[in-house]
Amino acid sequence: MSDTISRRNFLKLTGLGAAGAALTGCGKAARYVTRRPYYDMPEYGALGESTYFATTCGECPAGCGLIMRTFEGRAIKAEGNPQHPVNMGKLCSRGLVGVQGLYNPDRIKGPGRRAQRGHDQVTALDWNAALDVVKQALGGGQKVAFFLGLSPDHIADLTAELAQAIGAPAPVRYGALGMFDGRAGLAEACRQVFGEARLPYFDLAGADLVISFGANFLETWLSPVAYTRGYSQFRRSAATGKRRGYFISLEARRSLTSGVADEWYPVAPGSEGLAALALGRLLAERGWALPLDASAVDVDAAAQAAGMTRAQLEHLADLASQAAHPLFIPGGNALAHAGGLAAARSILALNLAAGALGQPGGLYLSPAAADSSSLRDVQALVDRMRTGQVETLFIHGVNPVFELPPALGFTEALSNVKQVISFASFPDETALQSDYLLPDHTPLESWGYQRTLAGADRPVYSAQQPVVVPLYDTRSSADVLLSAGLLPYSDEVDFIQKKIAPLITQGGNVQATEIATFWARFLQSGGWWPVQAALAAPSAPAGLEAAAPQAAAAPEGQFHLVTYPTQMGDGRGANRPWLQETPNPSTTVVWNTWVEINPATADALGLKNDDIVKVKSSAGEVEAAVYRFPAIRPDTVAIPFGQGHTALGRWAEGRGANPALLLAPALNEAGDLAFGDTLVTLTPTGRRRPLAKLESTAGVYGEH
Amino acid sequence: MAEQIKEQVNERWGMVIDMNLCTGCNACVTACAMENNIPWVGEDDAGYGRGIYWMRIQRYWEGEYPETTPSYQPVMCQQCGHAPCEPVCPVFATVHSEEEQINLQVYNRCIGTRYCANNCPYFARSFNWFDYSYQIPEPLNYYLNPNVTVRRRGVMEKCTFCVQRIHAGQEQAKAQGRAVRDGEVVPACAQACPADAIIFGDLSDPNSRVSQAARSQRSYTLLEALGTEPKVIYLKGEGTYGG
16 A cells, blocks of 8 residues: 555545445344434444435425435435426425425324314324224215315325215315415416416526516416526526526515516506506507407506506517517416406416417416316305315315415314314314324325426426335325225225326336336336427417406505415425525515515504514404515515414414415405405504514614 | 545535526525534524524615615625635634635534634624534434534534535546546535526536636626635626626
């Protein structure tokens, strides 16, 4: 040996030798693995190899592909799947923190029966007894109801078949993220404009001008990672002469998405559709063939109602008419109003007039029909529950007691349901109101698939497989439902294989001649998708009805309320300590709820940062600390959604406020909640509670 | 044998962050925390400014309503070539590594004087005021990364450019008898970044993606006048003017 071997490399070589020895050791001891935290680490670091599994993120319905790094049977780090058409190796905060759900100490660890709804006391149940309960309940025929979340899709498919087999009404599928996206309205507007009730996919990457009407596509809208990828391409200038894309945003509050816009117009909540229609008229004057008659729109009046000037609208029309590939994106904030459907129609019509249907830089229709329900369906379920038509309610993947506005009466209606069976993995608010807890595995322990609806340029079946052995005595909900023997599938994997079997003959990234090989490759690559981009071009319609929604100004002393989802998603992220500690991008607040108020308004009300204010609407009231937010309309206040849990474990409980309490159950034409029409009053309480935020610690010691 | 294990000192790791693409979404912040076993401190301690962030998104507001515009800037340890934190450490816990050409924190040397944090112009260093990691309840600590040390109370910590990933990449390349490929070593923040705004690589290779990006006319470094020679280079956003 020469003297060039450093101490470091000597240790490395010794380590490699030891690893080789460990791999060949097949003795008795190798069979036994004890899980121990890394505090008790062997002195010379960790030896061994990581194993990587492809699966699908279960934190939101977008269905991004994951490559999960595991080490000694533990899930360590979520990484994006570089081959996956939705996220191409990228991830958002929620997906990255998924392991804090898997290893959350507050999980429901086994089946149980709650002695009394709303009380903590749960008697442990044997799974055999639990399966008997399910079997008996499924015999209830049409008195059985299913309430499902937006993911995963295989549970929805299975439940739909099961409901049909026992003669029960079709499952209701709903969640807060669908509510904030205004998905029912978006799908319905697509049906009216393009003839098919599907969700649109906007090819941001190929566009050179984007005008967003309240779409927070960099945060939670439909498929945020896919849209952020698209945005990244949109912003690059290329040697091919492609110029950096120009981004304009119209919404009442400057969100993270609007924050990176080149131009932001704080339009009045509810006036987005009117602004789009006025823009349409100006574009028609510039020679665009608008599929609806916008000539009746008074541009000056529309501009005034929206809080803009005619010159600004003319400027937008000039930019749009000069752009090669303009896109107009209808977001949830524009759709969540009484006239939301008309607004969505007007905005989609602008895309149609721009002529970019089914072309790069244009609008496509996603392959699968939007299979989420509208809030109207939820309301129908609540009515059935209230009138005693539901004997057994199965709940999976959704937390309606927290996510739905209490004014809808879901919690009260539950008292008329004889038995409530929850499949929740966490002790959330709905599980607290359930009689039986039959916990499902968390997504990282589960089989499944998710069809990605609106985040890829091709149809995708994203594969979900367990990356670790289930930690507790939990059981797959699909297996629990199949155990009743009402469907011709032996277990969950058999069901999934039968569902994906037709894909074998369709070509795509995964090729095989029979299901066993196809299944192995399907799991290995993280799903199935065509090799080439393949989405349908929407067809152009005959003629559309132009309806100008009327935006009402907030009366004196009242304010528009904007509620928006954060990295907590539909609220399930609140029990992940690192999502709580990741600063909100706009305010840098952590671990709590705040009320965003324009400083001018706050001055008029005598409110300083961290003053607690009571926010009251016709439906209810909440209290939260003031954050003087410089980029919000003076007649509007905003409260983020996701906190204010009364259950869900130690990190979520008793923290912040839930703005759903303020939302009145007013539905629009499409069956979406018109939460954007909510008006609130503000009353200072005289109390203060400093918000923890990254940007400054001034104030926490009691100064000012 | 001696040839094979010769020390490789020719890589100079660096990072370019394109402000044109950054959306300020904070995915990098979370990714960094999950990769590097960064503990959370809870609401009260976060309020006292004890939060541990190896990288953060600085958000500044410019202009008056309705022209209020935020600017988001990811900031982590700039891995200075001439680092103000290094000479002030009385116990040589804050050292410049010869092998990776970055600033490293040797946790078992650190005695917690916090002189380094005091002297860092980028506020890149976080101090463990309490045993946050040791308070993680089981089984939540199962996801901790075995390649990264869990820090105790009284220890300073900061961004390492994911040095464990650099080593993994170097060892893999060495095992296959080749040089490290451009793009083979990716820190957690760059890997997660949905907008692909962070480029990481070898600045000593003029053809690497990071070197090419660093030669852009839009490039600048933070607090350039201090002469710290940062290895994190920013590209000015095209939408910002006069900044």
